[in-house]
Amino acid sequence: xxxxxxxxxxxxxxxxxxxxxxxxxxxxxxxxxxxxxxxxxxxxxxxxxxxxxxxxxxxxxxxxxxxxxxxxxxxxxxxxxxxxxxxxxxxxxxxxxxxxxxxxxxxxxxxxxxxxxxxxxxxxxxxxxxxxxxxxxxxxxxxxxxxxxxxxxxxxxxxxxxxxxxxxxxxxxxxxxxxxxxxxxxxxxxxxxxxxxxxxxxxxxxxxxxxxxxxxxxxxxxxxxxxxxxxxxxxxxxxxxxxxxxxxxxxxxxxxxxxxxxxxxxxxxxxxxxxxxxxxxxxxxxxxxxxxxxxxxxxxxxxxxxxxxxxxxxxxxxxxxxxxxxxxxxxxxxxxxxxxxxxxxxxxxxxxxxxxxxxxxxxx
Amino acid sequence: xxxxxxxxxxxxxxxxxxxxxxxxxxxxxxxxxxxxxxxxxxxxxxxxxxxxxxxxxxxxxxxxxxxxxxxxxxxxxxxxxxxxxxxxxxxxxxxxxxxxxxxxxxxxxxxxxxxxxxxxxxxxxxxxxxxxxxxxxxxxxxxxxxxxxxxxxxxxxxxxxxxxxxxxxxxxxxxxxxxxxxxxxxxxxxxxxxxxxxxxxxxxxxxxxxxxxxxxxxxxxxxxxxxxxxxxxxxxxxxxxxxxxxxxxxxxxxxxxxxxxxxxxxxxxxxxxxxxxxxxxxxxxxxxxxxxxxxxxxxxxxxxxxxxxxxxxxxxxxxxxxxxxxxxxxxxxxxxxxxxxxxxxxxxxxxxxxxxxxxxxxxx
Numbered sequence: 097x098x099x100x101x102x103x104x105x106x107x108x109x110x111x112x113x114x115x116x117x118x119x120x121x122x123x124x125x126x127x128x129x130x131x132x133x134x135x136x137x138x139x140x141x142x143x144x145x146x147x148x149x150x151x152x153x154x155x156x157x158x159x160x161x162x163x164x165x166x167x168x169x170x171x172x173x174x175x176x177x178x179x180x181x182x183x184x185x186x187x188x189x190x191x192x193x194x195x196x197x198x199x200x201x202x203x204x205x206x207x208x209x210x211x212x213x214x215x216x217x218x219x220x221x222x223x224x225x226x227x228x229x230x231x232x233x234x235x236x237x238x239x240x241x242x243x244x245x246x247x248x249x250x251x252x253x254x255x256x257x258x259x260x261x262x263x264x265x266x267x268x269x270x271x272x273x274x275x276x277x278x279x280x281x282x283x284x285x286x287x288x289x290x291x292x293x294x295x296x297x298x299x300x301x302x303x304x305x306x307x308x309x310x311x312x313x314x315x316x317x318x319x320x321x322x323x324x325x326x327x328x329x330x331x332x333x334x335x336x337x338x339x340x341x342x343x344x345x346x347x348x349x350x351x352x353x354x355x356x357x358x359x360x361x362x363x364x365x366x367x368x369x370x371x372x373x374x375x376x377x378x379x380x381x382x383x384x385x386x387x388x389x390x391x392x393x394x395x396x397x398x399x400x401x402x403x404x405x406x407x408x409x410x411x412x413x414x415x416x417x418x419x420x421x422x423x424x425x426x427x428x429x430x431x432x433x434x435x436x437x438x439x440x441x442x443x444x445x446x447x448x449x450x451x452x453x454x455x456x457x458x459x460x
Numbered sequence: 461x462x463x464x465x466x467x468x469x470x471x472x473x474x475x476x477x478x479x480x481x482x483x484x485x486x487x488x489x490x491x492x493x494x495x496x497x498x499x500x501x502x503x504x505x506x507x508x509x510x511x512x513x514x515x516x517x518x519x520x521x522x523x524x525x526x527x528x529x530x531x532x533x534x535x536x537x538x539x540x541x542x543x544x545x546x547x548x549x550x551x552x553x554x555x556x557x558x559x560x561x562x563x564x565x566x567x568x569x570x571x572x573x574x575x576x577x578x579x580x581x582x583x584x585x586x587x588x589x590x591x592x593x594x595x596x597x598x599x600x601x602x603x604x605x606x607x608x609x610x611x612x613x614x615x616x617x618x619x620x621x622x623x624x625x626x627x628x629x630x631x632x633x634x635x636x637x638x639x640x641x642x643x644x645x646x647x648x649x650x651x652x653x654x655x656x657x658x659x660x661x662x663x664x665x666x667x668x669x670x671x672x673x674x675x676x677x678x679x680x681x682x683x684x685x686x687x688x689x690x691x692x693x694x695x696x697x698x699x700x701x702x703x704x705x706x707x708x709x710x711x712x713x714x715x716x717x718x719x720x721x722x723x724x725x726x727x728x729x730x731x732x733x734x735x736x737x738x739x740x741x742x743x744x745x746x747x748x749x750x751x752x753x754x755x756x757x758x759x760x761x762x763x764x765x766x767x768x769x770x771x772x773x774x775x776x777x778x779x780x781x782x783x784x785x786x787x788x789x790x791x792x793x794x795x796x797x798x799x800x801x802x803x804x805x806x807x808x809x810x811x812x813x814x815x816x817x818x819x820x821x822x823x824x
Contacts, residue, residue, distance in 0.1 A: 101491040106701065114485055121478055126654035127465040129784070162526020162656070165700035169682050198682040284701060290490035292526070292656045292703025315679070318533050318562040336529035337470065337648060339656025339703060420493070 099413075100443055103420040104235050104264055104396045104434040110288030111438050116348040117341075125344050136332035138344050143332075145350035149358055150266065152273050152297055159325045160338055161294035164263045164282035166320070168195045170296070171227075171278055174306035174322045175257050176201050177314055181225035183214045185239055187424050189231035192261060196229075211237045211398075213391045216245045218252060226305070227257040233265035235285075236423035238384075238398030238432065239391045243271060250275045257302055265395050267353060267437065268365050277302045283346055286395060288438040293342040298322070353437065361437045368435050368444040369394040375448045380455045382408070385430060397433045398422075405431050408454060415450050463777075464807055467784040468599050468628055468760045468798040474652030475802050480712040481705075489708050500696035502708050507696075509714035513722055514630065516637050516661060523689045524702055525658035528627045528646035530684070532559045534660070535591070535642055538670035538686045539621050540565050541678055545589035547578045549603055551788050553595035556625060560593075575601045575762075577755045580609045582616060590669070591621040597629035599649075600787035602748075602762030602796065603755045607635060614639045621666055629759050631717060631801065632729050641666045647710055650759060652802040657706040662686070717801065725801045732799050732808040733758040739812045744819045746772070749794060761797045762786075769795050772818060779814050 101108040120126070128134050143158045152158070161167050172180060172195055180201055182193035185208040196203030204222055208214040213234075221228060228249060233240045250258055259278040262269060266281040273279065278298045284291035306322040318324065319335040328335050353361060373392060376384045381402035386392045401408055405422055408431055412419055422430025435444065465472040484490070492498050507522045516522070525531050536544060536559055544565055546557035549572040560567030568586055572578040577598075585592060592613060597604045614622055623642040626633060630645040637643065642662045648655035670686040682688065683699040692699050717725060737756060740748045745766035750756045765772050769786055772795055776783055786794025799808065 099488060099491075101488065103491070103493055106491050106493060106704065109488075109490055113490075117481065117485065121481065124463060124465065124473075126473055126477075126648070127463075127467070127470050127782075129467055129470060130655070162530065163700040163702070165683050166526065169684075195682040198685075200677075200679055282701065284490070290703070290705040291494070291701045292706065313564075315564055318559040319529050320533075321562075336527040337646065337655045338527070339654070339706075340470065341654040342656065342703075418491075 097416055099416045099418050101418045102433045102439065102447060103418055104432050105282070105285035106291050107285060107434045107436055108288060108438050109290070110349045110352070111440075112352045113288055113345055113349060116345050120341055120344050126341050128340065130334060130337050130340060135340065138340070138347055139332040139334070142343055142347040142350065145347055145354060146295070146297075149350050149354050150271070150273070150297075155300045156273060156297050157299075157303070157326060157329055159296040159298065159329060160334055160343060161296060161320065162292065162339070164261070164280055164294040167280040167294045167296045168192045169199065170317060170320055171259055171280070172196050172199050172201060174309065174316045175227045175259070175278065175302055177226060177309055177312070178202055179204065179222065179225045180227040180229060181206070181221050182229040183208065183231065183241070185213055185231070185237065186210050186234035187236035188261065188263070189229070189234055192229055192231065211239055211385045212388060213239050213241045213245070216248055221249070221253060221256075225256060227259055228253065229259045229261070231261040232269060233262065233393050233395060235264040235396055236426070237386065238393045238396045239386050240265065240393040242390055243269060247272065247275045257305060264434075265393070267358060268362060268395050270362065273297070283342060285434070286436045287346060287349055288436060289342055289345050289349060292339045293346065295346070364441065365394050365435060365437065368439065368441060369397060371444060371448055372397045372433060372435060375451055379451065382431075382451065382454075395435050397435055399431050399433070401429060401431060404428050411454060412447070412450055417447050417450055419447075461780055463780045463782050465782045466797045466803065466811060467782055468796050469646070469649035470655050471649060471798045471800055472652060472802050473654070474713045474716070475804075476716045477652055477709055477713060480709050484705055484708050490705050492704065494698060494701045494704060499704065502704070502711055503696040503698070506707055506711040506714065509711055509718060510659070510661075513714050513718050514635070514637070514661075519664045520637060520661050521663075521667070521690060521693055523660040523662065523693060524698055524707060525660060525684065526656065526703070528625070528644055528658040531644040531658045531660045532556050533563065534681060534684055535623055535644070536560050536563045536565060538673065538680045539591045539623070539642065539666055541590060541673055541676070542566055543568065543586065543589045544591040544593060545570070545585050546593040547572065547595065547605070549577055549595070549601065550574050550598035551600035552625065552627070553593070553598055556593055556595065575603055575749045576752060577603050577605045577609070580612055585613070585617060585620075589620060591623055592617065593623045593625070595625040596633060597626065597757050597759060599628040599760055600790070601750065602757045602760045603750050604629065604757035606754055607633060611636065611639045621669060628798075629757070631722060632726060632759050634726065637661070637663075647706060649798070650800050651710060651713055652800060653706055653709050653713060656703045657710065659710070728805060729758050729799060729801065732803065732805060733761060735808055735812055736761045736797060736799060739815055743815065746795075746815065746818075759799050761799055763795050763797070764793060765795060768792050775818060776811070776814055781811050781814055783811075
């Protein structure tokens with residue numbers, strides 16, 4: 097019997113992915129040229145499906161990198177001359193902020209408690225900050241910033257660039273792209289694909305900024321600068337030979353999600369999240385790490401364990417259910433459960449049953 | 461019937477790759493954590509197999525990027541403070557040189573004729589150049605710089621860094637790694653794998669240079685700087701979630717190549733290359749583009765066509781044999797044939813038979 101991976105990325109493959117891989121091999125997709133019409137059609141299909149699925153407006157471009165980590169770097173390089181501002185509430189938002197510093201920018205962080213999110217208030221964001229970085233879903237703690245907070249910041253700072261790390265939340269959030277400038281994710285989480293592809297959704301305003309930096313002689317990188325990306329994307333191509341197989345799979349899986357319907361996926365996600373939080377709230381030695389309901393992520397559910405988390409993880413593993421350990425210092429104290437579109441209601445119910453079994457195990 | 465891809469990358473998958481992909485899916489490799497022991501074992505196996513296969517000395521590190529194009533950028537960032545020198549003889553060596561300029565360095569190029577290689581002479585390399593870039597196998601033209609030329613430059617410039625683009629030649633060349641500092645390739649060529657992974661083989665001398673640049677406050681990037689790479693590689697990990705599936709496949713295919721024996725692979729490569737060049741030399745309207753035998757690549761064989769290359773490519777395609785078109789301006793005038801380890805003697809003989817058929821087609 098196979099394991100079911102509820103790890104928050106890499107995670108369980110989307111349930112159609114394996115069939116698409118077999119078809120890709122049959123059609124020799126890994127051997128086609130990335131300068132061929134066949135590749136251009138795959139690129140165009142991926143972009144079109146993502147635009148439809150996530151309701152991405154026309155003035156946005158969709159670009160492909162090696163990872164979401166790469167997008168952190170490219171975003172700072174292409175969008176920030178001097179100063180970027182970061183809301184930080186965990187290991188991944190912290191890493192994004194650190195990349196700003198490593199690239200020689202003045203980066204400023206507003207720290208919120210881990211397991212919570214910043215209470216957005218006027219005056220938090222320095223006047224000369226050019227880019228405001230949100231981590232919509234902090235994968236290390238399971239805290240999600242409400243979209244309304246992002247929109248409030250947009251209203252207060254219409255001229256700044258707003259960047260949203262949605263690595264472990266998309267396609268779930270019904271994000272209004274008109275109110276942000278740059279959004280990104282990696283395919284091994286909500287889209288259930290093999291890792292090795294980052295997706296960068298970026299608008300013309302952001303592109304204009306990168307061109308201004310270039311004119312000023314500020315380094316914006318080489319093959320993966322925004323102007324270089326766009327010179328190829330307009331032909332449905334990439335600057336380098338990309339991860340063609342995973343790009344093909346993203347076209348197919350986003351097509352499958354369109355067939356299923358994004359509203360259906362969102363509703364299911366909310367049902368499964370409610371079930372998981374209910375289970376944790378009524379457990380004897382597990383409880384949600386994120387206390388405030390409005391900050392509780394629907395896609396990465398993190399539980400505090402009264403005892404060592406290792407015995408919980410082991411018990412579930414013995415039942416072929418693989419959950420994530422806590423991140424960093426939380427390793428012995430947390431478990432992390434991904435609730436992605438590939439995870440069916442039945443699978444989450446099975447997981448919940450086993451978590452409830454644990455109440456009777458005093459050794460656990 | 462399936463096509464056989466003789467395109468110079470992406471190309472035909474290594475003949476064992478498909479079975480390894482099936483096994484990877486069975487073992488749920490795409491779902492495992494890149495911070496798990498299981499991943500670390502895959503990383504270690506890949507490094508060990510490549511070190512054994514290519515006889516890479518201990519003081520070299522093997523690092524993984526999204527593409528070989530990325531390695532061009534990382535190498536300039538991490539190895540060059542001010543000045544890099546490039547031997548340029550085609551589109552890819554030219555692109556490497558351009559990346560030096562785009563990253564704000566003083567880059568100097570020594571141009572050789574396309575379809576040939578530089579005649580190495582004293583005085584070509586500026587005294588203050590810190591890095592000397594060779595493109596061992598210029599994929600756009602099929603010209604290969606003899607290894608002895610690289611060694612001669614090492615002897616004359618022992619203190620400079622020597623970088624070798626072996627993207628479309630490895631694992632064929634029997635390169636003496638003691639005489640170079642940085643070598644790189646991408647997996648979709650000689651190793652016959654799905655694209656989306658670059659392999660950077662780099663020594664301690666190069667790492668020291670990157671640390672010196674960092675101390676001077678010169679930007680060497682963030683997550684993919686050499687110090688960041690190494691802090692993870694020492695644990696058999698990567699800074700970001702990498703292309704785990706292709707990394708696994710690289711472990712397996714390099715293992716298969718070890719079983720077959722690198723000497724055997726090299727001998728076969730030379731036999732097949734000799735057959736292809738012999739065919740071109742005796743053809744009525746095809747001839748080798750690279751005239752000087754010492755510069756003729758063994759892994760990418762480029763033919764000039766007296767007429768439009770399109771009819772040649774079409775005739776072969778109708779026989780399920782896919783060869784590459786000419787690169788850039790050579791598109792209508794050349795065909796490019798990959799001779800990689802996955803291409804069997806029988807497949808090359810079949811291709812040669814069809815190329816010989818063409819002699820009788822006056823329309824072609």
